[in-house]
Amino acid sequence: MTDRKPQFLWMLVARTGTLVMGVVASVVVARALPPEGRGTYYMAVTVATAAMALGHLSVEQAQTAMWSEKEQRSSLGANSAPLGLFVGTVAAVAAVGLGLMFQGRGNVPDIWLLGTACAGVPLGTAALYGTNITVLRNRPKVAGSAMLASAVVQCLCLIVLGLTGRLTVRLVVVAWVISFAVSLGVLVAGGGVTIGRPDLPLARATCAKGLRFHTGSAAGYLLLRSDVFLLNTLGGPRDVGIYTLAVTLAELSRLVVDVFAQVTLARQFDADIGDSAMVTARIVRFMVMLGAASAVTTVAAVWVLITPVYGHAYAEAATVVAWLVPGVLLLGAGRPLSGFLLRMRSSRVVVLPSLIALGMNIALNCVLIPVQGPIGCAIASTVAYATLVAYHVTYFRRMSGLGWRSLLPTRAEATWIAAEVRRHRPELRPGRFQDRRAGRWFARLRGGRCHPPATGPANTNSLQPMPPRQVFRWRSSKPRSRQKVKTSSGEATSKG
Numbered sequence: 001m002t003d004r005k006p007q008f009l010w011m012l013v014a015r016t017g018t019l020v021m022g023v024v025a026s027v028v029v030a031r032a033l034p035p036e037g038r039g040t041y042y043m044a045v046t047v048a049t050a051a052m053a054l055g056h057l058s059v060e061q062a063q064t065a066m067w068s069e070k071e072q073r074s075s076l077g078a079n080s081a082p083l084g085l086f087v088g089t090v091a092a093v094a095a096v097g098l099g100l101m102f103q104g105r106g107n108v109p110d111i112w113l114l115g116t117a118c119a120g121v122p123l124g125t126a127a128l129y130g131t132n133i134t135v136l137r138n139r140p141k142v143a144g145s146a147m148l149a150s151a152v153v154q155c156l157c158l159i160v161l162g163l164t165g166r167l168t169v170r171l172v173v174v175a176w177v178i179s180f181a182v183s184l185g186v187l188v189a190g191g192g193v194t195i196g197r198p199d200l201p202l203a204r205a206t207c208a209k210g211l212r213f214h215t216g217s218a219a220g221y222l223l224l225r226s227d228v229f230l231l232n233t234l235g236g237p238r239d240v241g242i243y244t245l246a247v248t249l250a251e252l253s254r255l256v257v258d259v260f261a262q263v264t265l266a267r268q269f270d271a272d273i274g275d276s277a278m279v280t281a282r283i284v285r286f287m288v289m290l291g292a293a294s295a296v297t298t299v300a301a302v303w304v305l306i307t308p309v310y311g312h313a314y315a316e317a318a319t320v321v322a323w324l325v326p327g328v329l330l331l332g333a334g335r336p337l338s339g340f341l342l343r344m345r346s347s348r349v350v351v352l353p354s355l356i357a358l359g360m361n362i363a364l365n366c367v368l369i370p371v372q373g374p375i376g377c378a379i380a381s382t383v384a385y386a387t388l389v390a391y392h393v394t395y396f397r398r399m400s401g402l403g404w405r406s407l408l409p410t411r412a413e414a415t416w417i418a419a420e421v422r423r424h425r426p427e428l429r430p431g432r433f434q435d436r437r438a439g440r441w442f443a444r445l446r447g448g449r450c451h452p453p454a455t456g457p458a459n460t461n462s463l464q465p466m467p468p469r470q471v472f473r474w475r476s477s478k479p480r481s482r483q484k485v486k487t488s489s490g491e492a493t494s495k496g
Helices: 005-032 036-055 059-066 070-103 109-117 122-136 141-164 169-189 201-235 237-268 273-310 317-334 334-341 348-370 372-399 411-422 436-444
Strands: 483-486 492-495
Touching: 005 237, 005 273, 005 334, 036 070, 036 109, 036 122, 036 201, 036 237, 036 334, 059 070, 059 122, 059 201, 059 348, 070 109, 070 273, 109 169, 122 141, 122 169, 141 201, 141 334, 169 317, 169 334, 201 348, 201 372, 201 436, 237 317, 273 317, 273 334, 273 372, 317 334, 317 372, 334 372, 348 372
Parallel strands: none
Antiparallel strands: 483 492
């Protein structure tokens, strides 16, 4: 297996650069526009993003589920761009039609601003499909380059407009649309997305499979963004401006976690089901440690810098960030669990948790927004995210046979990471520890104890869950009873 450290470092650089560009862009917009203006711009972008999320038919999840069939991989890649442009165009037209119906109600932006934002939906959908194929092909450098180029172009446009005093709400939306075109162009130029003759039967099959997951995907998106629509209706553009800035800053805590999830996605599909479960558990443990450190750093930095950088008008966003970060951390750390459940090809375990969490989020928002405004939104989101991850952990336990403790970092892992950080040589590959006891423990995990006893030729392509009584069980941390033995000299010694 190839060393993933260079890939991780490249993706980390790309994501860091992207987030830096995003922070700079948010500062430029905040300085040029009041909270009401930022709220209006963000609502237009949110409507377009909703069209993309609700209309993409979960094709990228179908691509992930079908990727284990190697003979279809080239056709899946060739279909990604044209299928994304077609599906995105249909979703954009539907969004503009709904915008016409709700003009003048619920603080919905004007139709011309919505139409401008929806022009980016086909480009964004194609970039979404293409990025997923690029990551599945284990080419994170191309995906990272597309992400970084998109952010750089958008940020430069905003800086130039801001310095010249021409930055308006409409031009901010135009820069957002251009960024998707840049991302798709880099994916094609870098070879992450191949341009070829579309396979129409496979495209129909991909859409049909994606629709099985789409209810859960749509619910997952609404779980993340329904609070913005409710806050806009029950509060107003000012509350939206403050809350969306807090969301942008809170998501900084997912930088390392998301990069690690992208780099290790292909590794979850390289092995059979048993090994995939073990790899998933190790990835989650590592992501929990990375996310916890990142969350503490993010909250502290936001509290110190929010007023000097963004101004007193956005000071309330610091409290909102503190309430959002725990939920964002849980959601990011649970991402590998979703990938494992997708591999099992059970739509129920993906759809049902998202629907339950969405219902809880909407109910809590309706109660808390009139009382606490943006802070109420943050509290509702964190509770809903925690509920979603709890369901994913439960389903993962049932399908893999691993206990929930296998998803929690061990003391040996934390000690190893701390030692590597002190030596300034972080080995970012989970499961490789120098501690002797930990080394033996993880060697046993890699030795295949999670597999059922062999009764015939191994079937590495089987997608059936393992029998729960034949899987690896968590080893007790209690020491073994020590037995007294006698040496040649007659002295009693202990032997563990």
